[in-house]
Amino acid sequence: MDSRLFDSALTGNIDALHKLLRENPLIFHTISLYSNQNPLHIASAEGHVGFVREILRLKPEFAKEVNTDGFSPLHVAAANGHVEIVRELMNVDPRLCGAEGREKKTAFHFAAMKGRVDVINEILGRYAECIGSVTVQKETALHLAIKNSQFEAIRVMVGWIVRMKKEEILNLEDELGNTVLHLATWRKQRQVIELVLGSGTATPGLLDINAVNKTGLTAMDVLQMFPSEAGDREIADILRRAGAVSARDVTIPQITSHDPEPDRPRTQRRSRWWVESMAEYFKFKKGRDSPSEARNTLLVIAVLVATATFQVGLNPPGGTWQDSYVPNQNNSTGLHGSHLAGKSIMGTNDETTFALFVASNSLGFAMSLFVINILTSKFPMQLELQICLISLFFTYNTAIGSIAPSNVRTFTIILTSVFSGSVPPSTFLVKQVMHVFKTLAKDIIHRLRPDPVQGHL
Secondary structure, X not given: OOHHHHHHHHHOOHHHHHHHHXXXXXXXXXXXXXXXXXXXXXHHHHOOHHHHHHHHHHOHHHHHXXXXXXXXXXXXXXXXXXXXXXXXXXXXXXXXXXXXXXXXOOHHHHHXXXXXXXXXXXXXXXXXXXXXXXXXXXOOHHHHHHHOOXXXXXXXXXXXXXXXXXXXXXXXXXXXXXXXHHHHHHOOOHHHHHHHHHHHOOOOOOOOOXXXXXXXXXXXXXXXXXXXXXXXXXXXXXXXXXXXXOHXXXXXXXXXXXXXXXXXXXXXXXHHHHHHHHXXXXXXXXXXOXXXXXXXXXXXXXXXXXXXXXXXXXXXXXXXXXOOEOOOOOOOOHHHHOEOOOOEHHHHHOHHHHHHHHHHHHHHHXXXXXXXXXXXXOOOOHHHHHHHHHHHXXXXXXXXXXXXXXXXXXXXXXXXHHHHHHHHHHHHHHHHHHHHHXXXXXXXXXXXXXXXXXHOO
């Protein structure tokens, strides 16, 4: 975009805009070729109503264009709470508020997330159908407003839902099966709970108070998962008065189809389903969990493993000898009872167990350092961090070697230095080799498979 056009949109200077158009009447036509956004995006973000109105008069098509982030000018205006600009943009086409951006979020979703009450009223007054639109995670605007603690926006939207007699929207579930009541209970938002339950009484029977999410939890179960917090008792009383119960008390309809496990107790099947549901809930999912959050979680786990294995390596089970004892030849105990101060008691009494302990602990320690190195590969001061990790690795090896009894010391050094040091990079190499072999195998199978088209010729 021409820097002069950018500046005019940024400041809302209409005179400068007309001057540019006189110099280059085709300036609007070249924007789409060379810029990732148009001046309407900029003016909508800055709140220049007059400039927006003039752009829409000259080039109304700009209202439908999205930038590289997938946002239209209406997304930008709604998120920033510029209700007059929202009104001008919807004058072009009210259906613009249903245009989906990144993660299928509409301008209405952003208004709910930011608590822009005036924008919410403006959009619903012009295009009420967007009240039920959902994101890629199947979240409604109510879900997003609850997650962002925007009570006033929630109150306004629930009011619209009741007036439009669309209470079924309150029962819509996100991709995890959570209704707005699940989220409000999880967030301990008493006002929202009272508001939602109160709206449900407007049309009795429409609000599913005991909806069960994909982890098998009702709103009451969600509340009981995190007890002993301020206001829990009051929230529980509100839910009970509305008829909320735990999932185990929810009546399960009889299934007439053949049960593949008729002999298995019902409680046992429910328990297994519970475990599988919980595992599915906490599993990493692309699109829901960001790579940065996954990396941070892995980094925390790797640091904890490194800390635990380092500490256990320096203080092995049984501890170390506090004194030295070397019996003479006349002592009936013989040489088997000798030991030195600072050496492992386990290593002295049971060489095999000590070797297994050192091997497994050293492997865990080395693998955790390898993971830390991978996860921080693009961090600043990478060289300094790698020096720290290498120094920590050799410190561990030296410490393990110093507490190992002389009869297993050489074997221990081989385990800690060679074995544990070579396995982590070897696993990475094996994965790469397996990937190459799988690719080659698929290619060979594809080449050997007869062409169905040629077979009929």
